Each structure stands twice: as structure tokens, then as C-alpha cells.
Amino acid sequence: MEAFSLKIGEQLREIRAARNLTLEETARLTGVSKPMLGQIERGQSSPTINTLWKIATGLKIPLSFFCREEQTEYTVAAIDPQKQITEEGGRMRAYPLFPYDPIRSIEAFCIEFDGGVEHRSEPHAPGVEEYLFLVEGTLELSLSSCPVFLSERQSVRFRADVPHVYKNPSDRRCTVYNIIFYSGA
Secondary structure (H helix, E strand, C coil), X not given: CHHHHHHHHHHHHHHHHHCCCXXXXXXXXXXXXXXXXXXXXXXXXXXXXXXXXXXXXXXXXXXXXXXXXXXXXXXXXXXXXXXXXXXXXXXXXXXXXXXXXXXXXXXXXXXXXXXXXXXXXXXXXXCEEEEEEEEECCEXXXXXXXXXXXXXXXXXXXXXXXXEEEECCCCCCEEEEEEEEECCC
């Protein structure tokens, strides 16, 4: 995981340099403290998914900007524990599968929610859609307080520019594939 933290820091430093932003200006834009941004850049802190979302939203870039790799003719993706992004005390794990693709305007993740986990997600940029494919377990998705219940092998597409909450109501793990589509990106 240490190498992945360093890569995230390098990506953050790269975008700040490209935009001539100081840490202080970046903190103002993202709502993430200047010391935390510095720790991320130096690879001293592994940011949570919420922190990465704040940075990505504030800088108006896709979350997977921090996970991108060199492009090839084709890519085989697998869950890489070294690249996991954790939240909810490690009880929610997101694995980047396909970093943001500017041609298709998408990124894809595999996300695991341990039993009883509830994760609140801030609204994404206007026009962003999410596609969830439930592989195992059950999932309750709240969209602006409207509940949607999914069972294994069910899928949902929704506007992600509203507050949304993922909840695993059972005591066993829930696994989803998540594709995020950036309309007009």
C-alpha cells in the first residue's frame, strides 16, 4: 500500500504544479487541510476515499486520476490489495479496476462492504452517473433519502450528483462493481 500512497502523492503534486496551485490554495478548493495534503504528497498518509473525493471534486478531476496507469491496447484488471482505498475503519474497501478513461469518460471500481457498513457519499459533479452491479450480498442505496434495495445479480443506474448512501444491511460481505460515468467530461 505504501507504493500506492506515494503514487497518489505524486499525482496530487503533478496536478498542483500543472495548475500553479500552492498547498494553501489547494486546501481552500478541496476542504482538505494543508498539513493533510502535504502528508499525502509525501506519501506519509494514505487518504480515505472521502478525502480523495474531496480532493477530486475540489480540483474538478475524476477520482481515478490518482490511480491512472500507462495506456495499452487492452487492459486486464484484477483486484490489487496494494491499491485498495479504505473507508469506514477499513470495513469498506474500494479497488480501482480501470482508472478514468478520457475517451469514454468512465472509471471502474470493485467495492466491498463488510456486514452492517454504511457509507455516505457527497454529490458528484452535475451530470455524473453511477452504475452498480451487485455480485454478492445485499445493498440498500439511499438517493436523496429514497431507498433502493438490491439483491445479488441486480444492478442500478443513478444520478450521482445528489447525496447518496450505500448500506449493507446484512451481516455478510457485500461486493459491487461500480462504474462512474462523467457526462460532458
